[in-house]
Amino acid sequence: MSLLATGLPFAAVPLVAGLLSSPVGVAHYLVVGAILFTAGVVCMALKRNALGVLMGIELVLNGANVNFVAFSSPYLRGEGAASLGLDGQIIALFVILLAAAEAAVALAITLNFYNNHATVDIDRAEDLKG
């Protein structure tokens, strides 16, 4: 255990050092977006609380947003990389706006469900099951 505790940081040193001294590129942002996206998908699949599923959706949208912004940013563009330009940022804005709308509707549905069934466990939402 102690070996793991001391060994891991040492193994990470070259990696972190490389990250610290070199400028950030699009790929860095894509990694963050991928992690957010995956966390969101797993969250959607895993949570039984309806609001937890909603949070997963927010994470997924956010991961997509990170990618859009990364592709549009002039700060991150390397030599020869294509760019979304302004479109990326505007699509990100639309995603944020529509996420607000989606959250409002989903919340209303959840509250309705809660009022009718006195639970927010989506595994219990089986009224329409044939």
Add this chain to the structure above:
Amino acid sequence: MMTTVLASVVPVAAVNWHSVLFLLFAAVACACAVAVVLADNVVRMAFYLVLSLASTAGLFFLAGAEFVGAMQLMIYVGGTLVLLVFGVMLTAQAPFVAIKTSPSDRVLAGMVGAALLAVLLQAAFRVEPWRRPATAAVAAPAATPIGMALLGVRADEPAAGVPAAAVRSGYLLPFEIVSIHLLVVLVGAAYLARAKRRRTPRAIDVAASSVGPVVTARQAARSSASALVPGGGR
């Protein structure tokens, strides 16, 4: 110890502060996103989500998309998540605060997630120009071109292959559609979430005809607000 080792590997002068800030925000965003998945308590999930989205806004600032970052803070974190937390609090009664998932589901979801992550990461590193760090120094970001584009005037150079007419039209139509969409959605959400109760006479009518205690009738009529007043069912 970690820092001393780091200092010996990287001379301090060579540290790229942009990268350091990026690492900081990225680490918080990712860690909190994973924490959302791992947490069982729904309120804590909401809290981690707030942190994750706020640090994503920080990432947007670092990428020069200041308007998007501020928008993220204002609408996403300040609006949507407040709504979400509100919903969590309305439904957070003891049995629902932590609904457990079965271990087999967890394993399955973990496997799916790992596979997805592997695919995405591979895609992220596959395209070679994306890995090259930024080289060009660019002017300070400005929010005006975005606003102009939303109003239908494109200020930047169009990407290659896009017809000129499409560029000129900008985003006016999508912008209007989104506005109407938001309005419709909010009206619909308000309709959906309304309290379904028999309409009670308004307090003032009751008071005028002096039927029944005023307090009860008024609080029944304001059913949406009564949840927020202590002893609402008094």
Add this chain to the structure above:
Amino acid sequence: MADFLINTVGLPEWLAWTITAFVAAALILNVIAGGALVFIWAERKIAARIQDRLGPTRTGGRFGWLQSLADGIKLLAKEDLMPEGADGMLFRLAPYISFCASFCAFIALPFAFDFVGQRLNVGVFFVVAVLGLEVFGVILAGYASASKWSLFGAMREAAQVVSYEVPLGMCVVVPVMLAGSMDLVTIAEKQAGWMTNWYLFHDPFTFVIFWVYVTCAVASVNRAPFDLAEAESELVAGFHTEYSGLRWSFFFMAEYGSMFLVSALAAVLFMGGWNGPIPVATLVGLSEGTGDTANYFVRLIGCGNLLLKATLGVLLMMWVRWTLPRLRIDQVMTTCLKYCTPIAAAMFAGAMLWQLAFPGGVVRGLSRPAGEIREGWLEGPGGLSPGRREPVPHVGAVGAMESQEVVQVVP
């Protein structure tokens, strides 16, 4: 300052930047903490006077100057309690979230022309957005305390936030529209000169919308008559019922910090920022560009101006607090959504039409000539014509002001 440290003192670049950042942070922290000390004392005195009492008179001399310091020491020495059923992590973190939000918003607030933590081109937006995050501290505190009173406070706060954010955003948009920029520095700069140039007196619509802004700002900092989250006559102390000691004082610092912040924002947006009612400095021949020392002096005066205006705003809020009774939650929602929002929307349209009809302002002699109010973005850096990077001079009505362009270049 970083340049000075690098060039004159000869520090390495990274150290110079770090020191500069810490100095700036410390200064902002001082504004919040020192401001809170003074304002708490002022509030006690003002409340006492309004209620025909004397207020603190003993501690530290005749007027009880040291009362807040004594309170602070008492709070430090208090036991830090946590209720049994509380969610420990969230309970501990909540005050700091509130405080951090309040603190972060100060980053983009300009105290004088160059006295700004970080000049952002979306400054207004940033400040309002970050200020909106303060509610998370309140909501989490309310939930984590495991107390019914706190939970009620938190729920009310959440409902209140959703109501006031809408009109607040609309009010803020009007000066942005008039200035053609979201940069707080630019907005204040455009109001340079005599006080007729202030957006408050730009046209009747802006005058009305200023008061709508004041209403929403009071709602946004949870002060009476909008202090439903801590309604002490109904909810014991609302969301901070269970807090004591240092954590409680963090909530208070956040509250006074945001009070100061929204007042300063009002000053920048509507009352000319650091520009005094009479441009004394320019009248006596001091202006930007006279020299470094003169520059600094002018900015110091400007800083004083802004602090004075913000303090006046805070005092106004105190006056309101001790005068008006508290609203009910449905009345808060009605006020914000049914009255403030339509008024703000109408005033926004009105200001827009006014700008169309009288582009040069009403009082021609005192305002700047119409040609100067052209949209800066057309030729400004980062504007429509890329490639042009040299600073665009904004010529004020009385004195010439060179606008320094902050160009961020990512290494």
